[in-house]
Amino acid sequence: MNRNNxxxxxRMVKPDTxxxxxxxxxxxxxxxxxxxxxxxxxxLFSPYGHAKIVSIDTSQAxxxxxxxxxxxxxxxxxxxxxxxxxxxxxxxxxxxxKVIYEGDAVAILAARDLATAEKAISLIQVEYEPLPAYDDPxxxxxxxxxxxxxxxxFSGDRNISYSAKVLRGDVEAAFEKADVILDHYFETPMVxxxxxxxxxxxxxxxxxxxxxxxxxxxxxxxxxxxxxCKVFGLPQSKIHVISTIVGGAFGGKEDSTFDVSAIAxxxxxxxxxxxxxxxxxxxxxxxxxxxxxxxxxxxxxADKTGxxxxxxxxxxxDKGAYQSVDAIPDRxxxxxxxxxxxxxxxxxxxxxxxxxxxGCAFRGLGAPQAHFAIECQMDMLAHELGMDPIExxxxxxxxxxxxxxxxxxxxxxxGVGLEECLLKVKEALCWDAPRDRGAGVKKRGKGVAxxxxxxxxxxxxxxxxxxxxAQRDGSINIGLSSNELGQGLLVxxxxxxxxxxxxxxxxxxxxxxxxxxxxxxxATVSSRTTALMGNAVLAGCKTLRERxxxxxxxxxxxxxxxxxxxxxDTVFVKGKPETAIPLEKIVxxxxxxxxxxxxxxxxxxxxxxxxxxGTHDQMHAFTFGTCGVELEVDxxxxxxxxxxxxxxxxxxxxxxxxxxxxxxxxxxxxxxxWGIMEEHxxxxxxMKNHTYHDFLIPTAVDVPNLETxxxxxxxxxxxxxxxxxxxxxxxxxxxxxxxxxxDATGVFINTIPLTPVRVMEALHKCDKGKE
Numbered sequence: 001m002n003r004n005n006x007x008x009x010x011r012m013v014k015p016d017t018x019x020x021x022x023x024x025x026x027x028x029x030x031x032x033x034x035x036x037x038x039x040x041x042x043x044l045f046s047p048y049g050h051a052k053i054v055s056i057d058t059s060q061a062x063x064x065x066x067x068x069x070x071x072x073x074x075x076x077x078x079x080x081x082x083x084x085x086x087x088x089x090x091x092x093x094x095x096x097x098k099v100i101y102e103g104d105a106v107a108i109l110a111a112r113d114l115a116t117a118e119k120a121i122s123l124i125q126v127e128y129e130p131l132p133a134y135d136d137p138x139x140x141x142x143x144x145x146x147x148x149x150x151x152x153x154f155s156g157d158r159n160i161s162y163s164a165k166v167l168r169g170d171v172e173a174a175f176e177k178a179d180v181i182l183d184h185y186f187e188t189p190m191v192x193x194x195x196x197x198x199x200x201x202x203x204x205x206x207x208x209x210x211x212x213x214x215x216x217x218x219x220x221x222x223x224x225x226x227x228x229c230k231v232f233g234l235p236q237s238k239i240h241v242i243s244t245i246v247g248g249a250f251g252g253k254e255d256s257t258f259d260v261s262a263i264a265x266x267x268x269x270x271x272x273x274x275x276x277x278x279x280x281x282x283x284x285x286x287x288x289x290x291x292x293x294x295x296x297x298x299x300x301x302a303d304k305t306g307x308x309x310x311x312x313x314x315x316x317x318d319k320g321a322y323q324s325v326d327a328i329p330d331r332x333x334x335x336x337x338x339x340x341x342x343x344x345x346x347x348x349x350x351x352x353x354x355x356x357x358x359g360c361a362f363r364g365l366g367a368p369q370a371h372f373a374i375e376c377q378m379d380m381l382a383h384e385l386g387m388d389p390i391e392x393x394x395x396x397x398x399x400x401x402x403x404x405x406x407x408x409x410x411x412x413x414x415g416v417g418l419e420e421c422l423l424k425v426k427e428a429l430c431w432d433a434p435r436d437r438g439a440g441v442k443k444r445g446k447g448v449a450x451x452x453x454x455x456x457x458x459x460x461x462x463x464x465x466x467x468x469x470a471q472r473d474g475s476i477n478i479g480l481s482s483n484e485l486g487q488g489l490l491v492x493x494x495x496x497x498x499x500x501x502x503x504x505x506x507x508x509x510x511x512x513x514x515x516x517x518x519x520x521x522x523a524t525v526s527s528r529t530t531a532l533m534g535n536a537v538l539a540g541c542k543t544l545r546e547r548x549x550x551x552x553x554x555x556x557x558x559x560x561x562x563x564x565x566x567x568x569d570t571v572f573v574k575g576k577p578e579t580a581i582p583l584e585k586i587v588x589x590x591x592x593x594x595x596x597x598x599x600x601x602x603x604x605x606x607x608x609x610x611x612x613x614g615t616h617d618q619m620h621a622f623t624f625g626t627c628g629v630e631l632e633v634d635x636x637x638x639x640x641x642x643x644x645x646x647x648x649x650x651x652x653x654x655x656x657x658x659x660x661x662x663x664x665x666x667x668x669x670x671x672x673x674w675g676i677m678e679e680h681x682x683x684x685x686x687m688k689n690h691t692y693h694d695f696l697i698p699t700a701v702d703v704p705n706l707e708t709x710x711x712x713x714x715x716x717x718x719x720x721x722x723x724x725x726x727x728x729x730x731x732x733x734x735x736x737x738x739x740x741x742x743d744a745t746g747v748f749i750n751t752i753p754l755t756p757v758r759v760m761e762a763l764h765k766c767d768k769g770k771e
Contacts, residue, residue: 007499008720011658014491016245016484028200028215028244032276038202039068039110041267041277042121045287046099046106049133049355049685050148053098053106053126060123061109066116069270070109070124076266081230084262086223086255088154089230091322091358093262098131100148101321101355101685103259103287110267110275133685137318137352138295148353154323161319161351164329166336166406166614169344174310178301180384186373187751188734189679190293190318193362194697197247198284199256203264204274211238212268214261218243219254219361220523221515222481227258232265243513249485250670251361254523255324256288285690289360290680292328292351293318294369298336300377301344306385306392310344311337311405315370319351320358326351328359330458331366333614337405338374339418339452339624340396345405347614355685361525363670367453367731375449375735376750379742389739390426393450397422404452407615410622415723417650417713418624422450424648424709429628438744441636444643445744448628449732454619455715455724456528456605463604464532465519468497468540470548470597474569474584475507478537481518482529487726488659489529495655496534496719500541502566503583519600527623527724530655532603534719540601547599548583551590556581605717621715623723625649627668627732629740635763638756640676642702642737648709649728653721657710660725664708667729673698675734676754 019025032038058070073096076082082096083089095104107124111117134140140147145157155161175181201216211234218224221241229236246253264277279287299312313336317328329349336347351359378396382389397419398404400412410416426432429446438444456462467479478497484490494508501508511517521533545566552571553561557579565574572580591597605620630644645668654660677696681688689695714721734752741759742748747766749758 007495007505008655009653009657010495012491012495012656014488014659016490025245027197027247028202028217029278031215031244032202037274038276039112039267039271039273040114040117041108041110041264041275042117043105043263044107044121044124044126045283046095046102046104048099048128048130049101050131051099051128052131053095054129055127056107057125058107061120064116064120064123066112067120068110068112068273069267070107071266071270072107077233080233084227084231084258085323086227086325088323090153093231093266101357102687103357105263108263108267110271133355135354135356135682135685137316137354140354141316141350141352148321148355159353161323161353162326162329164333164349164614166333166345166347168405168407168613168615169310171310171312171344171346174344175301175312178309179304180302180381182300182377182380182384184298184377184380184750186296186298186376188294188369188372189753190356191291191674191678191680192285192695193250193252195248195250195252198279198281199253199260199288200278201257201260201264202274202276203261203268205268205272206238207272209238211240212265213240213242214265215242215244216257216261217246217249217253218257218483218513219249219525221513221518222520223523224258224261225515228261228265231262232269241515243483246483246485250363251365251525252289254525255360259288282690285695286687287357289324289358290320291362292359292369294332296369296373298373298377300381302381304385306381306387306395308340308342308396311342311347313347315349317349317351318356318359319353320356321353322358324358324360328366332370334406334458334618335367335370335452336374338371339398339404339450341398341402342405356682363730364727365526367451368674368734371449371451371731372735372752375732376738379447379739380748390422390431390448393422394419397450406618408617413716414621415650415652415713415715416624417711418450420711421624421626421648421650424711425626425628425646428646428707428709429630438632441634443633443635443744444630445740445742446628446630447736447739447743448626449736449739450626451728451732452622452624453527453728453731455531455621455623456619457522457526458608458618460608461604462522462528462532463602464521464536465600465602466521466533466536466540467519468537468544468599468601470544470587472584472588472591474503474582474587475509476501476503477509477511479511479518480533481513481515481521482533483513483524485524487663488656491659492530492534492655493537496537497541500538501545503569507569527726527728530722530724531621531718532605534722535603536601538601538719539603540599543599543601547595548586548590551593551595552586555589555593556586620717621723623649623651623725623728625728625732627736629736631737631740631744633741633744633759635745638759640741640754640759642672642704644704644707645672645733646707646709647729648711649725650711650713651725652715652718652723653712654710655720655722660710661708663725664729665706668706668733669698669703671730671733672703672737675737675752679753
């Protein structure tokens with residue numbers, strides 16, 4: 001049998017492509033169109049970022065014909081906790097005494113049609129007593145406790161949600177012996193995920209067993225059960241979560257689906273009817289989670305050769321109103337030193353409550369903010385020393401056996417391909433060629449940035465589990481709780497399973513994201529699915545394969561198991577293809593011999609053992625990469641035009657190069673938006689730009705031809721050597737843009753996005769300084 005034609009590394013079309021392109025794919029809102037039994041929900045949100053609720057009058061709404069239920073906090077059934085959330089049950093479905101951001105609902109209702117629901121919600125009268133609203137987490141950090149919360153289930157009345165640190169080596173000594181000390185402040189903005197599909201849910205009460213079924217686009221169907229059980233007053237076993245097709249997520253729908261599910265769910269349980277709830281685009285902007293704004297103070301010590309001696313970092317993160325997934329302090333201190341060997345480090349990170357939308361998971365989860373600061377300082381250091389920025393990076397990047405600033409040693413066997421990435425980008429960007437510096441008011445420049453991104457959550461437990469079942473015709477079902485978010489989960493799992501089982505790709509079917517038919521396996525986040533779930537699939541396939549080989553060896557071929565192979569939907573004696581028997585016959589025979597046709601596949605990365613100084617090994621493997629940018633600056637208007645964007649990523653092994661390139665291209669486009677245009681403006685806890693007319697994201701005219709370079713340094717712990725690629729591509733884009741801007745103008749800007757206004761202010765300030 002010829003097994004040289006491996007499915008691993010082969011370009012294959014994602015199975016959902018045609019249905020999505022043609023419009024045949026049914027999203028949650030599509031499922032509601034032809035249903036006549038649905039009630040329609042609406043929520044009344046606060047007009048203030050911070051206020052006491054004095055009174056609520058729902059009488060007019062209740063009297064309107066067609067309204068089935070109106071609820072305020074007092075109407076939640078006995079035994080229901082007015083709170084939900086992935087880690088803490090801290091976000092109320094209905095605010096009771098006060099609101100702490102615009103996304104706090106004070107009343108919800110269900111009506112027989114959407115028009116009636118919209119009219120009814122407008123009839124509810126609420127009297128508020130405005131309170132001071134806090135927009136700057138740095139200000140709140142300095143205040144006494146109780147600015148936002150009084151009885152938070154995790155943090156009590158503290159203004160700090162969570163803190164993290166890394167303490168390694170003698171930082172004071174490093175700075176004392178340094179030839180160069182850099183001391184800078186950096187700021188990155190709060191931004192929206194800008195997914196196409198608004199947040200939406202259908203909640204259907206189970207009238208047979210007394211539970212509820214939630215249909216909603218999810219990151220984490222199993223986590224949703226845990227997050228919503230208290231507010232529904234149900235055991236997790238009675239909550240059935242089915243993820244519908246996801247119309248974009250980028251981390252945001254790890255939380256926002258809980259928001260709409262909580263509202264639809266309590267109304268469904270109250271009325272005994274299925275309830276449909278979809279937020280408007282403005283509601284999505286005002287109420288759902290965002291990428292955390294970050295305020296980063298970075299000090300860096302280096303000797304005159306450019307060797308980094310130590311860093312001293314202090315980060316304040318805008319947590320917003322609720323805790324959500326509060327891993328950002330951990331992540332910003334983990335990546336504070338970037339992919340560089342640094343012997344001494346003192347890094348602190350604090351997430352601080354404000355009256356803003358809650359900060360939640362967003363592609364990169366703290367790594368983009370941290371890398372922006374360190375990669376900006378790398379170019380500043382190169383400028384200070386008169387060194388080439390790429391040569392400076394080559395002097396400091398980690399290679400096999402080197403440790404990052406936390407002390408974790410990088411192992412070549414787990415893939416450390418950063419140097420190759422950097423050199424390939426250098427070549428593609430024609431870095432050493434004579435520069436085209438532009439003409440007249442338009443200046444050109446080139447910039448680079450390196451990055452690393454850990455695969456998985458970096459905490460324990462972080463395992464994955466799946467169900468692998470063989471059918472008697474030789475086909476395979478894979479049941480898993482991870483979700484297809486557009487990243488290529490389905491095609492990757494099919495390729496891994498087909499390769500591992502020796503069956504045709506077409507014979508593998510992935511049953512996914514249904515809490516009733518899958519096992520707890522963590523959320524589809526942190527670029528963990530290919531590595532962790534892929535390994536679980538491999539483990540399950542290995543178990544079934546061994547069972548069938550043993551049955552065939554004992555009962556059919558009468559040889560030792562080591563003599564048999566399974567490939568191309570057959571089982572045969574190695575070296576004797578003429579002995580091949582269809583796998584279908586082997587599986588059918590095994591079934592009759594009472595050999596189990598299903599098994600559970602599991603895989604855990606090495607366990608994380610935290611220590612008080614934060615210097616423990618946190619990630620089992622890292623994806624490394626380099627971004628290169630060439631841009632043009634109009635010094636009269638401040639407009640930036642990205643001319644080229646090149647990204648090289650060490651992915652370990654590209655299971656499907658087409659989907660890997662798709663993730664790289666998407667990350668570049670998103671990073672360009674974060675770097676030059678995307679930014680939410682808040683004032684007194686109120687969002688000032690809440691439509692796509694005033695919150696800008698890149699369109700086709702803003703994005704150049706995106707160039708991708710796949711680098712493969714295999715990860716011994718990954719399936720077929722793979723790591724992860726979902727989030728790493730976004731990490732290095734913004735600092736590469738900023739560094740290219742400096743190359744073009746000689747002006748450093750330490751705050752993004754580099755909007756025309758910010759660019760012109762910096763250029764004028766520079767000119768004034770020269771005068």
